[in-house]
Amino acid sequence: GAVVSQHPSRVICKSGTSVKIECRSLDFQATTMFWYRQFPKKSLMLMATSNEGSKATYEQGVEKDKFLINHASLTLSTLTVTSAHPEDSSFYICSASRGSPGVSPLHFGNGTRLTVT
Amino acid sequence: EDQVTQSPEALRLQEGESSSLNCSYTVSGLRGLFWYRQDPGKGPEFLFTLYSAGEEKEKERLKATLTKKESFLHITAPKPEDSATYLCAVQANKQAAGNKLTFGGGTRVLVKP
Numbered sequence: 517g518a519v520v521s522q523h524p525s526r527v528i529c530k531s532g533t534s535v536k537i538e539c540r541s542l543d544f545q546a547t548t549m550f551w552y553r554q555f556p557k558k559s560l561m562l563m564a565t566s567n568e569g570s571k572a573t574y575e576q577g578v579e580k581d582k583f584l585i586n587h588a589s590l591t592l593s594t595l596t597v598t599s600a601h602p603e604d605s606s607f608y609i610c611s612a613s614r615g616s617p618g619v620s621p622l623h624f625g626n627g628t629r630l631t632v633t
Numbered sequence: 634e635d636q637v638t639q640s641p642e643a644l645r646l647q648e649g650e651s652s653s654l655n656c657s658y659t660v661s662g663l664r665g666l667f668w669y670r671q672d673p674g675k676g677p678e679f680l681f682t683l684y685s686a687g688e689e690k691e692k693e694r695l696k697a698t699l700t701k702k703e704s705f706l707h708i709t710a711p712k713p714e715d716s717a718t719y720l721c722a723v724q725a726n727k728q729a730a731g732n733k734l735t736f737g738g739g740t741r742v743l744v745k746p
Contacts, residue, residue, distance in 0.1 A: 522676070550733070559720065559736045560677070609676045621667055622734060624676035 522625030539610030
């Protein structure tokens with residue numbers, strides 16, 4: 517069964533508003549979660565690493581003020597797309613590992629399809 | 634910089650027609666190579682992890698192999714339900730990398746009945 521839950525699966529918002537996406541690890545604690553973005557028929561691009569209890573680490577070119585990440589507990593990370601614009605429309609996917617880094621594979625949520633009108 | 638290249642981009646197969654997908658990689662010390670399956674509108678589903686050259690893993694009609702430069706995903710006698718995008722990803726053997734994965738562009742497989 518699913519080990520990572522993501523919510524909502526789809527969201528439509530108006531330009532200028534903010535949207536929050538939740539990622540939960542089910543029945544395990546995740547000190548680190550990862551947020552990816554995927555464009556149609558393209559591969560996954562890592563946006564940021566979410567660290568429980570500390571600041572997220574953003575990949576080069578990702579605006580940290582636009583994509584706010586909060587990892588407030590060992591089972592929950594949130595991604596907030598602030599002041600969304602149509603170009604932010606995309607498929608956002610989170611992931612987490614059950615075990616120690618480098619030992620266990622990453623498991624992914626089912627993604628959130630964001631459409632900004 | 635770690636790089637992963639998958640080929641072909643798309644593959645159309647008849648049911649029962651076996652084929653192989655390629656994943657070429659460049660990484661400064663491989664910690665692990667991962668294969669995932671992704672259905673449209675869903676997140677990737679984990680298939681295999683390979684750690685060292687010569688290693689092989691099997692699951693139903695899928696078999697993954699690894700060399701020092703590439704990995705293959707063999708699909709034997711595929712069925713329509715094997716239609717999906719198959720993603721390859723590598724994890725570098727760097728302390729700072731954590732669980733960070735670098736993905737290839739994927740191979741879209743369509744199996745026709």
